[in-house]
Amino acid sequence: MDDRECFDRLDSTASDTEDLFEHFERRTAADRTYHALPNARHGIERGTVVVEDTVVRGYPKIPRILVLDTGIPTFFENKLAVEEKLDGVNVRIANVNEPLAFTRSGYICPYTTARAKELLAPNEFFCDHPEQMLCAELVGPETPYTTHDYEEIDSHTFCVFDIRDCESGKPLSVSDRRRLCVEYGFPQPRLFGRYRPPQAVDGVRDAIETLDAAAREGVVMKTLHGEKMAKYTTESQHHEELAYAFSLPFDRGREFVFSRLVREAFQAAEFEADDDQLRERAHRLGEAILLPMVETIRDAANDKSIGERFTVRGSPQQIDALLEHLYDQSLTLEIDEITRENDEQTVEFVKVAEATRDQIHYYLEHGIH
Ligand code: ATP
CATH class of the missing domain: 3.30.70 (Alpha-Beta Plaits)
Incomplete structure (x- = not known):
């Protein structure tokens, strides 16, 4: 089939196919030529790929809630599920005659493909559900993209947090997806519970306190049919990301740092009723910013790798x-x-x-x- 026919099937807001096609990059990997969209355009998500006659939609952007108390009831009208958000790298695994793993920005990663085939063994799933893609987080201390430590992971693993129609991007409901993960033996993120929006405020807060104590990232809230999502993260995650950004201060943009300071400040305003606790938190934040930056300056002075x-x-x-x-x-x-x-x-x-x-x-x- 002509690649261009796939672009017509993308259902974009572009006035014609050519207008959309020009934003795609031509790439090659694993003996295949494919087209990938490096940035969201015309209603099509970043990382969307057209490979042979298959369309693999990008994973949608997840909005962030800054204030739980007002954000949850404003964003969600109906019941929501609260799942753990894992700190790793987003991978879509789709069936293009064989399973292929795509990064968030739409590269076919040969290493991740090989590891996903080995660790998830998705062939049986794709035989039964050829139109679906597995959306997973590659997590653990030994991955080529992220290094967050999890007590229960020695090297790396894939955790399936979404199953979507490859071409339309439509998700399965939370319960169908969780059932399929059990059926095919795919690891999946912890489910904290299902709540009505007013009760979810306390539910998320409890989950965040538990996760923060274990230095874990946060939660993703999802409507039960899986279409609408929002994320919220822990203090330890904010500090970890700031420490990372300040360890490489001239490579990470100012926007990266500022957005993390803003989410930290809104959480501190909502969570820290006590002034002494707030001051302790400010101290932890200062350490997260200054210590890694000084360490990098000293490493450079000693000619170590940066x-x-x-x-x-x-x-x-x-x-x-x-x-x-x-x-x-x-x-x-x-x-x-x-x-x-x-x-x-x-x-x-x-x-x-x-x-x-x-x-x-x-x-x-x-x-x-
Ligand atoms: P986004 O564009 O979605 O904001 P980002 O990279 O800027 O992406 P992140 O803070 O990494 O934002 O949050 C979104 C990512 O969280 C998803 O793309 C997914 O890879 C990851 N994730 C981890 N656990 C889950 C989960 N349980 N449900 C949904 N996404 C999850």
Whole structure:
């Protein structure tokens, strides 16, 4: 089938197919040529892909609630489910003659594809439900994209939080999706409960306190049919993200930092009734900002690597495919350590943060802004 026919099926707000098509990038991976949309356009989500005669819709943006007390009843009219939000990377796994894993921005990632085939074994699911895609979070300390630690995960795993029609993006209901995850043995996020909006305020607050105590990310609230979603995150998550941003201060945009300070301030205003508690929180926030930045300046002064450090494991072929995929995206990598046991290889690498490295070296050498 002509690729262009797929663009017609996308149901966009563009005046004609050509107008939409010009925003798609042509890419190749895994011996396939495909088209991906790097930014949302004409009502079509970022990361939407057309590969051969299959359309894989991007995962929608999830709005954030800033004030639970007013935000939940304003946003939700009907009952909602509260699920844990896991801190990892969004992956869509779709059946394009074989399972393929797509990143949020619509790249086919060969490494993630191979790991998803191994860990989720989705063939039986796709035999029974060929039109659906699995939306999963790749989580754990050993992934090529994020490194958040979870007590129960040694290396990495996929957690399925959504099942959607590949072409229309329409989700299954929360209960159908959770039932299918059990049926096919897919790990899934914890469900805290189902609430009417007024009761959900306390329900979410309790869940957030439990998650925060365990340094976990937060929750996603979803209408029971799965169409409408909103997210809310913990203090520890805000601090972790700020620590990350300030460890690479000249590579992360100011908007990234400001938005996290705003969500932290609204949560502190709503949660910290006591002035002493608020002051302690301010202290924790200050540490999250200053300590990582000073550490990076000192690392640069000692000529250490500046960037994000990752560990990945897999077969030598999987690791080679991953490194090639990352180099294709023009990343500068420093490969630090390679161990091999039987057919499993472990590699540590740094994605070099060039702007931070160069800017800090400049300031250290010249001592002037
Ligand atoms: P968005 O565009 O959705 O705001 P983002 O990357 O800016 O994306 P995030 O804070 O990462 O925002 O939150 C959205 C992401 O959370 C989803 O794309 C998904 O990968 C992830 N996620 C983790 N757990 C869940 C869950 N239980 N339900 C839905 N999404 C989840």
